[in-house]
Amino acid sequence: MSAAAHCPALLVAAPASGQGKTSITAALARRHRDAGRRVRVFKCGPDFLDPMILERASGHPVHQLDLFMVGEDHCRRLLYDAAQDADIILVEGVMGLFDGDPSSADIAAHFGLSVLAVIDGSAMAQSFGALVHGLASYRQEVAVDGVIANRIAGDRHADMLRESVKPPVRWLGALPRDTTFALPQRYLGLLMAAEIPDLDSRISACSAALPDDALALPPPVAFPAPAPSPLPPMLQGRRIAIARDACFAFIYADNLAVLREMGAELRFFSPLAGEDLPECDALWLPGGYPELHAEVLAADRQWQRSIRRHHAMGKALLAECGGMMVCSEQLETADGPFPMLGLLPAQVIIQDRLGGLGLQEVDLRTGVLRGHSFHYSRIETDLIPLSRSRNPNGGRDEAVFSCGSLLASYVHFYFRSAPEATAMLFSARQ
Incomplete structure (x- = not known):
């Protein structure tokens, strides 16, 4: 069997939907790509809309990771294949970090991914730190490494949030409340990428606003080589x-x-x-x-x-x-x-x-x-x-x-x- 493939990898998660995971995952992908790195992005759970945005940001197709629908074996193969070709792997979570069965936290635990928490801090002060602590301590096998505060009101607001975050979780900075970052939505979620005429400028604006501390490469993860599983040619010629x-x-x-x-x-x-x-x-x-x-x-x-x-x-x-x-x-x-x-x-x-x-x-x-x-x-x-x-x-x-x-x-x-x-x-x- 081939040796494991090693690649820095990170799961971007949140305590709930609507916190800005997709915007920040897309911004990270674009910033790393602009720096000349080969970026591969995945999406937890069944989703068609977020991957369209993430594909635009990264320049590569975005596949699903889901332990029920995709299965652990194929998730492992997708990650292994990506690790052979990438300088960084980003995985966007679904809903809240621990929501659903299977959850984004299950993906992190199964494949050894550290977690970057994205939290909408617009209506919080010191309670921000309590929420971060809860995410970090809820499951021992899930490592919340850092946090980014989203939609903050200004420098003083950012200081309050930063001071509330306790080790070992690292404060990685904050993004302001800015309509130029927002991705428009309808009832099934985000608009499709092709429906947002200024999508690239929105991603670039969010990318430029990312705090520098959020751009350090996460630790490398070893992805073992999976056993070959070729599909029989049951549709040959059709x-x-x-x-x-x-x-x-x-x-x-x-x-x-x-x-x-x-x-x-x-x-x-x-x-x-x-x-x-x-x-x-x-x-x-x-x-x-x-x-x-x-x-x-x-x-x-x-x-x-x-x-x-x-x-x-x-x-x-x-x-x-x-x-x-x-x-x-x-x-x-x-x-x-x-x-x-x-x-x-x-x-x-x-x-x-x-x-x-x-x-x-x-x-x-x-x-x-x-x-x-x-x-x-x-x-x-x-x-x-x-x-x-x-x-x-x-x-x-x-x-x-x-x-x-x-x-x-x-x-x-x-x-x-x-x-x-x-x-x-x-x-x-x-």
């Missing part, structure tokens, strides 16, 4: 068309890698641009924001007719979350109802409250595919589900529908969790 644009944007980079490793030829097209479905054996409509583009999607265009023909011919069609919404008969938004593809006898209603959130797994007979769901809509149909997902944390499950060659669900699948089941998804089902 052409898979994938919708990819501002509507269909929620695609894990590793999912594309899995399809290619199994021998598939990938062909991308943009329904929003009116591009026709390319010649293919199977079709994947991933998630995204169809509700923001409902009027364009509702117009009768050639790409819609070609997808209907694809379905009528019994060719495999996987529709995840937003893709399922487009396959329904009708999508109802605040602007009214819009006709969709009509492949699924259902209507989808956008609502102003959360419809589903959590890790999921689905038994597809050839394997149990893992993933997650996160949506602000509900589906109404008389169709009996083929099966239902299971939430490992006891939360809401999701229906999985089969209609001819269409398999549709709110679940975003992580393909590497069950390669045989993934191959089945892109094989004819009618």
Whole structure:
């Protein structure tokens, strides 16, 4: 077995969501990159939006680290591969450091990553230190090495926060409250990177404001070489068309890698641009924001007719979350109802409250595919589900529908969790 790869590595975490983790992780990545270092960034948990920002900052694709969805073995391989090529690895946490099962703290403990805590200090003084102490002492195997105060009011405010922090946690400085750093959001989280026209200037402004103490390289971490785990060529020769644009944007980079490793030829097209479905054996409509583009999607265009023909011919069609919404008969938004593809006898209603959130797994007979769901809509149909997902944390499950060659669900699948089941998804089902 090859020797371990060594690389400085750091997990950027917070006591809660909304503290500024993504902005500061992106700023760190950009600052190290501008200094000539090779930077690789990961994101804890199932997330499509933050990785888009982090990819822009680092210049490299951002993969997920999640002990349930991705699995410990593949997380280890991703980190090992990155360590062979990088001067620094940054991992952005999810939610609060100890929130969820598995949590960001679990990632830190499993892989020996020291933690940089980012805390919004805008409404705190000495209690800042108590919060830092709590994070640092909550789990013995999780090492909170340093802290950055975010959104502070000025020098005197920073001094109060600094004086409250006790060793062994290091005070690494503070960033001011500044709208030029802020990343705009909507209900699912941050806007997509392509939707923020001045994203690079926002990242650069935050990068320039980083305190110098935060830029020292963290200690190197040894990442043992994993055992080889090649995927069998179960999709050899199959052409898979994938919708990819501002509507269909929620695609894990590793999912594309899995399809290619199994021998598939990938062909991308943009329904929003009116591009026709390319010649293919199977079709994947991933998630995204169809509700923001409902009027364009509702117009009768050639790409819609070609997808209907694809379905009528019994060719495999996987529709995840937003893709399922487009396959329904009708999508109802605040602007009214819009006709969709009509492949699924259902209507989808956008609502102003959360419809589903959590890790999921689905038994597809050839394997149990893992993933997650996160949506602000509900589906109404008389169709009996083929099966239902299971939430490992006891939360809401999701229906999985089969209609001819269409398999549709709110679940975003992580393909590497069950390669045989993934191959089945892109094989004819009618």
